[in-house]
Amino acid sequence: MHAHLLKLLDTKFASIALVVPVNQLVDLIITTLAFTLLGLILFALAFWIIVKVSPFSIRKELEIDQNTALGIVIGSVIISIALIVAAAVHG
Numbered sequence: 001m002h003a004h005l006l007k008l009l010d011t012k013f014a015s016i017a018l019v020v021p022v023n024q025l026v027d028l029i030i031t032t033l034a035f036t037l038l039g040l041i042l043f044a045l046a047f048w049i050i051v052k053v054s055p056f057s058i059r060k061e062l063e064i065d066q067n068t069a070l071g072i073v074i075g076s077v078i079i080s081i082a083l084i085v086a087a088a089v090h091g
Contacts, residue, residue: 031089032089035085035088035089038085038088039081039082039085042081042084042085043078043081046077046078046081047074047078050074050077058070058074062074
């Protein structure tokens with residue numbers, strides 16, 4: 001396996017070659033889908049908590065009043081959750 005990989009890396013197409021066994025590819029796809037689902041659930045849960053905890057209408061503040069500060073806070077919560085999910089994916 002290693003000799004085949006080294007031979008492949010010596011070719012001119014080494015920069016676009018990706019050698020992954022099929023059984024590992026299936027595991028990677030399943031893991032990616034699981035973390036994607038987990039991330040979407042966490043994003044929805046965080047937004048739902050923000051909507052329920054806030055004493056005002058999030059939709060009105062963002063759309064009609066164009067509250068930039070609220071948009072930044074919600075965006076920072078989403079980015080922080082994305083960082084947590086990315087760290088979990090990376091290991």
